[in-house]
Amino acid sequence: MIEGLIFGLLSILTLAGAAAAALLRNLVHCALSLSVTFVGLALMYLSLGAQFVGLSQILVYIGAVAILVVFAILLTRGAGALTPHRLIAAAGWRLGWIASVAVGFVLIVALVRSPLPVSGDHAVKVTVQQIGQALMGPYVLPLEIVAILLTVALIGAVIVAMPEDQKEMR
Amino acid sequence: MNSATLDQFFVLLQHHVAALFPTVLQPWVSMILGVVGIVAVFPAIFALTTVLERKGLGRMQNRLGPNRVGPFGILQPIADAIKSLTKEDIVPRNADDVVHFLAPVVLVVAIFLGYAVLPVGRNMVLLNIDAGILLFFAVGASTELSIFMAGWSSRNKYSLLGAMRAVAQMISYEVPLLLAAVVAVMMTGSLAPTAIVQAQGGFTGIFPHWYVFTPWGFAGFTLFVVAALAETNRSPFDLPEGESELVAGYFTEYSGFKFALFFLGEYLGMMSIAGYGITLFLGGWGAPFSFLTFIPSWAWFFAKLFLAIFFFIWLRGTLPRLRQDQLMNFAWKFMLPLSLLNLCVAAAWRFLGEWLGGGTVAELIRWLVCAAVLVLAYVLLARTLLRQQNISPRSYRYAD
Amino acid sequence: MLGEGILKGLAETAKNFAGSFVSEDRLTTVEYPEQRLLPIENTRDFPFLVYDGEDPEAGLRCVSCQICEKECPPKCIYIVKSTDKKPDYVGKPQFYPARFDIDISVCMSCQICVEVCPFEAIKMDTEFELSTDDRFGGLILDKHKLAKSNEHFQRIHPTEAAEVDARLAEEKEKVEAKAKAAAEAAAAKSAAEAAARKADAGSAGSNAEGVKP
Numbered sequence: 001m002i003e004g005l006i007f008g009l010l011s012i013l014t015l016a017g018a019a020a021a022a023l024l025r026n027l028v029h030c031a032l033s034l035s036v037t038f039v040g041l042a043l044m045y046l047s048l049g050a051q052f053v054g055l056s057q058i059l060v061y062i063g064a065v066a067i068l069v070v071f072a073i074l075l076t077r078g079a080g081a082l083t084p085h086r087l088i089a090a091a092g093w094r095l096g097w098i099a100s101v102a103v104g105f106v107l108i109v110a111l112v113r114s115p116l117p118v119s120g121d122h123a124v125k126v127t128v129q130q131i132g133q134a135l136m137g138p139y140v141l142p143l144e145i146v147a148i149l150l151t152v153a154l155i156g157a158v159i160v161a162m163p164e165d166q167k168e169m170r
Numbered sequence: 171m172n173s174a175t176l177d178q179f180f181v182l183l184q185h186h187v188a189a190l191f192p193t194v195l196q197p198w199v200s201m202i203l204g205v206v207g208i209v210a211v212f213p214a215i216f217a218l219t220t221v222l223e224r225k226g227l228g229r230m231q232n233r234l235g236p237n238r239v240g241p242f243g244i245l246q247p248i249a250d251a252i253k254s255l256t257k258e259d260i261v262p263r264n265a266d267d268v269v270h271f272l273a274p275v276v277l278v279v280a281i282f283l284g285y286a287v288l289p290v291g292r293n294m295v296l297l298n299i300d301a302g303i304l305l306f307f308a309v310g311a312s313t314e315l316s317i318f319m320a321g322w323s324s325r326n327k328y329s330l331l332g333a334m335r336a337v338a339q340m341i342s343y344e345v346p347l348l349l350a351a352v353v354a355v356m357m358t359g360s361l362a363p364t365a366i367v368q369a370q371g372g373f374t375g376i377f378p379h380w381y382v383f384t385p386w387g388f389a390g391f392t393l394f395v396v397a398a399l400a401e402t403n404r405s406p407f408d409l410p411e412g413e414s415e416l417v418a419g420y421f422t423e424y425s426g427f428k429f430a431l432f433f434l435g436e437y438l439g440m441m442s443i444a445g446y447g448i449t450l451f452l453g454g455w456g457a458p459f460s461f462l463t464f465i466p467s468w469a470w471f472f473a474k475l476f477l478a479i480f481f482f483i484w485l486r487g488t489l490p491r492l493r494q495d496q497l498m499n500f501a502w503k504f505m506l507p508l509s510l511l512n513l514c515v516a517a518a519w520r521f522l523g524e525w526l527g528g529g530t531v532a533e534l535i536r537w538l539v540c541a542a543v544l545v546l547a548y549v550l551l552a553r554t555l556l557r558q559q560n561i562s563p564r565s566y567r568y569a570d
Numbered sequence: 571m572l573g574e575g576i577l578k579g580l581a582e583t584a585k586n587f588a589g590s591f592v593s594e595d596r597l598t599t600v601e602y603p604e605q606r607l608l609p610i611e612n613t614r615d616f617p618f619l620v621y622d623g624e625d626p627e628a629g630l631r632c633v634s635c636q637i638c639e640k641e642c643p644p645k646c647i648y649i650v651k652s653t654d655k656k657p658d659y660v661g662k663p664q665f666y667p668a669r670f671d672i673d674i675s676v677c678m679s680c681q682i683c684v685e686v687c688p689f690e691a692i693k694m695d696t697e698f699e700l701s702t703d704d705r706f707g708g709l710i711l712d713k714h715k716l717a718k719s720n721e722h723f724q725r726i727h728p729t730e731a732a733e734v735d736a737r738l739a740e741e742k743e744k745v746e747a748k749a750k751a752a753a754e755a756a757a758a759k760s761a762a763e764a765a766a767r768k769a770d771a772g773s774a775g776s777n778a779e780g781v782k783p
Contacts, residue, residue: 028322032269035315055304063311063344067337070318074334128300128361229590230583233599487587488579552572 006047014040027073035066052128173464180207180468181293204296208285215475216437217247223483230487257426265423266323273320274424274431280316281435283309284442289363291455291468302363303355306446307348310401313439314340317410317420320432324423332419335494336410340401342498346505347397353390353516354381354450363446367454376460380453385541386516389548391451393509395481398443400501402436404482406489409497444478445471503555511547515540611727614694616674617683619716622659626717631691633664638683638692646676647683659738660745670716674700675709690734696726 017036024030038061045054135143175182184207188200221236221243228235236243261267287302289295299305314337321333355361358369372379381387400407403419411419421432448454452474455467492500519540526532589596600607621629639647650669658664683692695718702708724731 026266029266029269032315032319039312051299051301052304055301055308058308059304059311062315063308064341067314067318067341070315070322071337074322128304129359226587229587231598232586232590232596234590234597234601237601484580484583484587488583489576548572556572 003047007044010040010044010047014044028070031066031069031073034069035062038062038066049125052126052131173466177292177466177468179466180291201296208296209282212285212438212441213434215441215472216434217251219437219441219479220250220433221246222479223486226480226483227487230484251430254426254430257429259426259428260423262325262423264325266325269319269323270423271428273316273323274421274428274435276316276319277313277435278431278438280309280312281438281442285438285445287363288442288445289367289449289454290445290471291466294455294468295364298364299362301361303351303361303366303446303450306363306442307344307351310439310443311344313435320424321420324420326423328416328418328422329420332410332416332422335416336403336420339403339407339410339497339501342501343397343400343407343505346393346501346509347401349506349509349513350390350393350397351446351450353386353512356513356516357381357387357520363449363454367449367456370453371456373460378453378456378458378460380451380456382451384519385537385544386512386519387451389508389512389515389544391447393505393512394447394451397505398440398447399482399485400497402440402443404440405486406492407497408491409494412491440482441475441479444475444482448474448478499555504551507551508547512544515543518543609696609726611729613696613726614681615679615698616677616695616700616711617672617681617692617716618695618697618718618722619670619713620691620693620720620723621717622720626714626719628656629659629719630666630713630717631659631689632667632670633658633689633691634667634670635665635688637686637688641682641686643680643682644676644678646673647671648673660742662745667713670713671710672716673710675705690738693723693727693730 014037017033017038017040020033021030021037024033038057042054042057042061045057184200184203187203188196191199224246225235225237225243236246239245239249261270284306286297287295287299287305295302317336317340318333321329321331321336324330354366358366360366360369370378370380377383382391399405403410410416411421416422421429424432448471455471457463457465457467457470519536522536522539523532526536586596620631622631623629634649634651636649636651639645639649648669648671649667652666652668655663656666679694681694684694700709720731720735724735
């Protein structure tokens with residue numbers, strides 16, 4: 001009963017945040033609404049007992065991704081400037097619709113086809129230690145690949161951002 | 171009352187009060203009591219800190235500091251509270267009023283959340299969860315967003331500049347802060363603050379097993395303190411709210427109670443980060459000597475907390491503010507490499523312990539090797555960076 | 571070495587911190603309402619009117635010439651001239667201000683009124699505890715509030731007051747000397763006249779020495 005209520009409230013929070021992020025006209029408001037969605041998701045993970053995932057969600061998405069989005073908005077265009085209404089119906093809107101429907105379709109299919117336990121009895125309590133052992137054991141290769149990918153991306157970003165004359169010097 | 175009862179005094183009190191309620195409500199009541207305890211005690215320490223800070227800074231500058239309200243000015247915070255509560259709450263006409271209102275609320279709520287997993291004494295932690303340290307860093311990261319909200323919604327160039335500085339600074343110093351904290355987590359093998367405190371609980375002779383007494387622990391502690399200063403916007407890293415440059419930075423456009431909330435948030439953040447520093451490296455609520463264990467654990471924690479706060483005040487009275495480029499260089503070129511190296515040293519410490527086996531000589535070798543690596547790295551890095559800096563008289567391109 | 575300067579600085583502030591408890595000489599401030607530093611001689615804030623002697627009404631130097639009112643850049647002085655006259659410090663009958671108001675919320679402490687006053691009647695004060703709960707009426711100082719004795723002036727600006735006093739004394743001496751001379755001349759004249767009259771009355775026939783100048 002209480003779980004259901006909490007789930008319902010969190011769903012409303014998450015979906016409202018997502019809707020606001022898509023519909024609000026002020027870009028910074030959109031970014032802040034997006035972080036509300038992130039918080040909603042994190043709380044949902046926490047309510048399911050997945051502490052590590054939930055807290056990592058806050059640490060990474062609120063602490064880094066949301067800030068990154070905000071920085072990108074502030075550095076690229078007049079922050080606080082309202083987006084005109086016609087942007088929603090801009091030239092590429094059909095393409096946008098197609099892309100979003102496709103992504104949604106893939107997600108729904110993946111969700112429907114994956115075997116999820118129906119009741120809470122099957123849920124295993126996963127501790128942080130188990131996650132760590134899994135990452136260092138069977139999943140060490142994917143972890144390292146992701147790490148290398150991120151490092152490459154980081155170095156690439158630094159080189160792109162480096163002033164031209166310093167690039168010549170190297 | 172013996173020392174064990176005194177040690178558990180607040181825990182027993184909580185149980186007794188909760189026992190007065192029906193069984194269904196008991197977990198809720200004890201939870202609420204814990205929350206009330208945190209919400210009452212830490213703001214009270216904040217109030218005390220503001221007056222101690224003003225008096226301490228005054229003494230460091232050969233002044234007396236506030237001494238009018240009450241004996242020795244100790245009631246000054248009450249006067250300040252009355253002042254800020256009765257002031258007009260001004261919202262700039264152009265401000266984004268919803269975000270402007272939410273920013274201080276989000277900040278204070280996020281910072282209070284961090285106290286939920288802070289062990290302030292034996293068995294005295296509100297939420298004993300596995301990933302406690304992670305929770306602290308997660309809510310610490312989300313304060314950045316509220317600072318950005320405050321700065322952006324004010325529609326004031328000083329506020330926005332302050333917010334941008336704050337966010338850039340906090341993101342930069344969060345990396346060394348996390349990496350410095352990770353060594354303690356690595357050595358304990360747990361993310362739970364209570365487990366970390368317990369791991370430091372033993373004594374050799376009369377000396378405790380605090381992490382700060384190991385080479386990697388000392389380096390980690392130092393890095394943690396520096397990063398914590400930056401993370402809480404304390405002097406010498408107070409660029410986001412440098413009065414002489416940005417009025418008050420991101421909360422320039424706040425007045426009255428909202429201003430007080432920012433002030434509260436800042437000090438609560440400072441105390442919580444000091445509390446975690448104590449938990450991670452200074453043995454949490456443990457006594458500093460084995461013969462002092464009769465003093466209650468919570469007394470030790472708060473004594474250490476006050477010492478940490480005094481150290482912060484002392485630094486504020488001593489150091490001048492950094493420049494933005496110095497701040498960034500220090501974070502990325504000095505703090506980050508050293509904290510990464512410290513991680514490796516901590517790992518080496520662990521494996522050296524396994525290879526060399528026990529014994530005093532093996533311990534000594536392990537200690538010396540790890541210390542030598544860290545000191546060498548510190549000296550080399552510092553020298554290289556200082557040489558690169560080429561300190562010389564300042565030349566002005568346009569002013570001459 | 572990196573960090574050395576920080577340690578030195580910490581030692582310095584620690585020394586200050588401990589030292590401020592043991593040595594009073596270190597403290598650079600005083601506790602204001604109880605302890606006060608003497609004002610520097612050239613301090614000035616708002617003007618006041620100087621009077622001589624005991625009575626602020628009778629001794630007021632101001633003759634209501636209204637030069638200061640006209641010269642005041644922010645126009646904060648308001649003077650109403652009297653209809654009758656009263657003797658000034660040398661005894662010469664002069665007008666006096668029936669009303670003399672200065673609005674110190676407008677005054678900008680420029681001291682121009684002091685410089686233009688030919689009678690040394692308006693000077694700058696050092697009184698700074700002027701806070702009031704009435705921002706309009708409370709900051710308009712009238713003749714009674716403005717009038718302060720010459721002794722007050724001597725106390726707050728000793729050098730300037732000595733100069734002014736010397737000049738006034740010299741002037742007074744001059745005037746007195748003149749008056750004395752005039753009085754003497756008048757006395758001589760009247761004596762001569764009296765003598766002549768006496769001679770006239772004594773012997774109408776024999777006026778050998780008499781009115782002839």
